[in-house]
Amino acid sequence: MHVLTIARLTVLEASRRKLLLALALLTSWGFSRLPTMNGVTPAEVRVAASQLTILVAFMFSGVLALGSTLVAAPSIASDIESGIALAILPRPIRRSEVLIGKWLGLAVLIALYAALSGVLEMLGIQWATAYLPPNPAAAITFVAAEGIVLMTLALLLSTRLAPMTGGVIALVLFFVGWIGGIALAIGQAFQNNTIINIGVGSRLLIPTDGLWHGAIFYLEPADFLAAARAAGRVRAGNPFFADSALPVPYLLWIVAWILVALVVANWSFARRDL
Amino acid sequence: MEAADAASLAVHTQDLAKRYGKTVALSGLTMSVRRAEVFGFLGPNGAGKTTAVKLLVGLARATAGQAWVLGAPVGDLKTRRRLGYLPELFRYQGWMKATEILSLHCELAGLPRAGWKAEIAGALETVGLSERGDDRVEGFSKGMQQRLGLGVALLGRPELVLLDEPTSALDPVGRHDVREIIRKLKDRGTAVFLNSHLLSEVEQVCDRLAVVDRGRVIATGTMSQILGQDGAVRVRVTGLPPERRASLGAYGNLEDEGEWLTFRGLSQDRVPELVSDIVNQGGRVYAVEPRHETLEDRFLQLLKEQDS
Numbered sequence: 001m002h003v004l005t006i007a008r009l010t011v012l013e014a015s016r017r018k019l020l021l022a023l024a025l026l027t028s029w030g031f032s033r034l035p036t037m038n039g040v041t042p043a044e045v046r047v048a049a050s051q052l053t054i055l056v057a058f059m060f061s062g063v064l065a066l067g068s069t070l071v072a073a074p075s076i077a078s079d080i081e082s083g084i085a086l087a088i089l090p091r092p093i094r095r096s097e098v099l100i101g102k103w104l105g106l107a108v109l110i111a112l113y114a115a116l117s118g119v120l121e122m123l124g125i126q127w128a129t130a131y132l133p134p135n136p137a138a139a140i141t142f143v144a145a146e147g148i149v150l151m152t153l154a155l156l157l158s159t160r161l162a163p164m165t166g167g168v169i170a171l172v173l174f175f176v177g178w179i180g181g182i183a184l185a186i187g188q189a190f191q192n193n194t195i196i197n198i199g200v201g202s203r204l205l206i207p208t209d210g211l212w213h214g215a216i217f218y219l220e221p222a223d224f225l226a227a228a229r230a231a232g233r234v235r236a237g238n239p240f241f242a243d244s245a246l247p248v249p250y251l252l253w254i255v256a257w258i259l260v261a262l263v264v265a266n267w268s269f270a271r272r273d274l
Numbered sequence: 275m276e277a278a279d280a281a282s283l284a285v286h287t288q289d290l291a292k293r294y295g296k297t298v299a300l301s302g303l304t305m306s307v308r309r310a311e312v313f314g315f316l317g318p319n320g321a322g323k324t325t326a327v328k329l330l331v332g333l334a335r336a337t338a339g340q341a342w343v344l345g346a347p348v349g350d351l352k353t354r355r356r357l358g359y360l361p362e363l364f365r366y367q368g369w370m371k372a373t374e375i376l377s378l379h380c381e382l383a384g385l386p387r388a389g390w391k392a393e394i395a396g397a398l399e400t401v402g403l404s405e406r407g408d409d410r411v412e413g414f415s416k417g418m419q420q421r422l423g424l425g426v427a428l429l430g431r432p433e434l435v436l437l438d439e440p441t442s443a444l445d446p447v448g449r450h451d452v453r454e455i456i457r458k459l460k461d462r463g464t465a466v467f468l469n470s471h472l473l474s475e476v477e478q479v480c481d482r483l484a485v486v487d488r489g490r491v492i493a494t495g496t497m498s499q500i501l502g503q504d505g506a507v508r509v510r511v512t513g514l515p516p517e518r519r520a521s522l523g524a525y526g527n528l529e530d531e532g533e534w535l536t537f538r539g540l541s542q543d544r545v546p547e548l549v550s551d552i553v554n555q556g557g558r559v560y561a562v563e564p565r566h567e568t569l570e571d572r573f574l575q576l577l578k579e580q581d582s
Contacts, residue, residue: 002382005378005381005382009367009378013369016369016370017369082365083361083363083364083365084364084365084366084367086333086361086363086364087359087361087364087365087366087379087423087426088382089332089333090331090332090333090354090357090359091354091379091382091383092351092352092354092355092382092383092384093382094351271335273294273328273333273334273335274328274333274334
C-alpha cells in the first residue's frame with residue numbers, strides 16, 4: 001500500500017527537517033509564559049479562566065492553521081519543481097496514492113500537534129487556574145479539523161500552483177473565512193440578513209472559522225453560556241463566543257467539503273503534465 | 275502496427291504528439307526500440323527528446339497518437355515495475371541517506387523486502403557509491419546524485435532502462451563508467467533507451483538510433499545506415515568558375531568551402547570520374563581525401579536538410 005509509504009515519508013520528512021522539534025520547543029515556551037498571565041487574570045473566576053483558555057487555544061489554532069498552510073502548500077508543488085516527483089511517479093504508484101499519502105501524513109502531524117498542544121494547554125490552565133473546560137477532547141478535535149481543512153485546501157492548490165502562490169491564496173482564504181465569521185456575528189447581533197448571508201456563505205466555502213467556533217463552544221463552562229445567552233443578542237457579536245454546538249448537517253458538510261477538495265486535488269494532479 | 279506486434283518490442287510509438295498550449299513539443303513521433311538493444315535518441319536541444327521520454331514513463335499525457343512500453347500501453351502500472359528511469363533534471367530528498375532513497379525505490383517498485391539489501395549494495399557498487407551509502411544526499415555533488423539516480427534506475431533488474439542525459443553532470447571517468455554500465459545492461463538482455471545530445475556517447479554504445487528534430491524522427495536505423503554506405507570525399511581545387519562548381523553537385527551533396535569541395539554520398543568508384551571532370555572543366559586538383567563521415571557530420575547534415 002503506497003499510501004502508507006508516502007504518509008510515513010511525509011511524517012519522517014517533518015521530523016528530519018526538525019519541524020516537530022521546532023513546534024515542540026515553541027509550544028513549550030508559549031506555555032511557560034502562562035503563570036505570568038496568571039498574575040494578571042484572577043484564577044478563581046471561572047469565566048476569566050475559560051476566556052483565557054479560549055484565547056490560548058486561539059493562538060495555537062492560529063499557529064496550527066498557518067503551519068498547516070506552510071507545510072501543505074509546497075508538498076506537491078515543490079516535489080514537482082525540484083524534480084523529486086520525476087523520480088518517484090514513474091514507479092508503479094498512482095498519483096492518487098501520492099496525494100492521499102501526503103494528506104494522511106500531514107493530517108497525522110496536525111492531529112499530533114493539536115493533541116499535544118491541546119493537552120499541554122489544558123494542563124497548564126488547570127495548574128494555573130484550577131479550571132478545566134467541559135469537553136477539552138471535542139475542542140481539540142475541532143482545532144485539529146480546522147488545521148486539516150486548511151491543509152487540504154493548500155494541498156489542492158499545491159497540485160497546480162507554485163508553493164508561494166498556493167500558500168498565499170490559502171492564507172488569504174483563511175483570513176477571509178475568519179472575517180466572514182466576524183461578519184456573521186455582527187449580522188446576528190444587528191439582525192441584518194444580508195450580512196448574515198455573507199457570513200454563512202463564507203463559513204460554507206471556507207469552514208475554518210466554523211470549526212473554530214465549534215472548538216470555542218466546548219471550552220465554555222455552562223454557567224458562562226447561560227449568562228451569555230441571558231445577555232441577549234448583543235453578546236453574539238463577540239468573535240470569541242459560541243452559543244451552541246455545530247449542527248450535525250454542518251459537520252457533514254465539512255466532511256463532504258474535505259472529500260470534494262481531495263477529489264478535485266486528485267483530478268488536478270492526475271491531469272498535470274510534469 | 276497492432277498492439278500485439280508492439281509486445282515484441284521494448285518501445286513502440288505511433289504518431290505520438292504532444293502540445294503544451296501553442297507549443298508543439300512532439301509532432302508525430304513514430305519509432306521502435308527492440309528488446310535488449312541500446313537505442314540512442316539523438317537531437318538538438320528543444321527537439322522533444324525529454325518530452326518523448328516523459329510520455330513513455332507516464333509523466334505527461336500525449337495529445338495524440340499511441341505508445342507501448344514492453345508491450346503495454348504507456349502508463350500501465352504493472353509494466354512500470356519492469357522499468358528503470360533516470361530523469362534529466364531531478365533531485366532526491368536531501369534529508370535522506372543514499373541507502374534510504376534506494377530502499378524507498380525498492381518499496382515503490384514492489385521488490386520483495388528480503389532482496390532489498392542485496393539490491394541496494396549491488397546498485398551502490400555498480401555506480402561507485404559504496405562508501406557513501408550512509409551519507410545524506412544533500413551533501414552529494416551533482417555528479418554523485420546522477421550516479422545515485424543511475425543506481426535507482428537499475429534496481430530490480432528492469433527490462434527497459436530509460437536514461438535521459440545520463441552523463442550531463444559527470445566527469446570523463448563517470449562518463450566512461452556509464453558507458454560500461456550500459457554495455458553490461460545490454461549483455462544481460464536489458465533494453466536501454468539513451469536520450470542524449472552527446473554524439474560521441476551515442477556513437478560508442480548504441481546499436482541503433484533515431485535522430486529527432488522539432489518533435490519528429492528525421493532518420494532512424496543502425497549507425498552505418500544513418501551514416502550511409504557511401505562516405506564523403508574532399509577535393510582541393512583551384513581555377514574552377516562558380517557555375518562549373520555548381521554543376522558538380524550531380525556527384526553528391528556538395529559543400530563549397532572555397533578551395534575545398536566536399537561531396538557527401540559519393541561512391542568511391544566515382545572519385546576518378548569526378549577528378550577527371552574537374553580537370554576537363556579547367557580546375558586544378560591539389561588533393562583528394564576520402565573522408566569517413568562522423569555521426570556529428572551526419573547529424574549536422576540531417577538538421578541542415580531539415581532546415582532547407
